[in-house]
Amino acid sequence: MPKVVSRSAVSSSTDAQPTASSAASLRVYYCICGEFILVIDKSLATLPRRKTDNAIIVRSRDNNADKARIFKLNAVAEEPILLERPGGHEKQYRFHCPRCSLKIGYQTSPPPVKNAPFLYILSGSLTLMQGQLPPDAFDGENDA
Numbered sequence: 001m002p003k004v005v006s007r008s009a010v011s012s013s014t015d016a017q018p019t020a021s022s023a024a025s026l027r028v029y030y031c032i033c034g035e036f037i038l039v040i041d042k043s044l045a046t047l048p049r050r051k052t053d054n055a056i057i058v059r060s061r062d063n064n065a066d067k068a069r070i071f072k073l074n075a076v077a078e079e080p081i082l083l084e085r086p087g088g089h090e091k092q093y094r095f096h097c098p099r100c101s102l103k104i105g106y107q108t109s110p111p112p113v114k115n116a117p118f119l120y121i122l123s124g125s126l127t128l129m130q131g132q133l134p135p136d137a138f139d140g141e142n143d144a
Ligand SMILES: [Zn+2]
Pocket: 031, 032, 033, 034, 035, 097, 098, 099, 100, 101, 102
């Protein structure tokens, strides 16, 4: 496979100056191990969260009222698991980091990503800055 060299160097250096390009509005998120995981057109901090597990809700498909977010997920799909929820069960198709296997998120339909109305990002799994621990990294430590 040919190696694609990107000129829009996404680095963890002090490149905080705003640029005029549309790419400036894209946020890049990394796993705690430093692996690139997610690029998205909106800050995860501003997205709604699920009441059940506090996961961040990323809309993957348009509906009448809302547009899907523009994003790309770099993660490995797992076999589905069945979770007990109040009032029933929920099937989760989870994704993990390709490098360290940390759980990143899940959706409720089989892969590929965006084959479900929403992608859920686990709280505290991703960080904006490479090698920097998110403030909520240890949230949900006792979750299954
Ligand atoms: Zn990782």
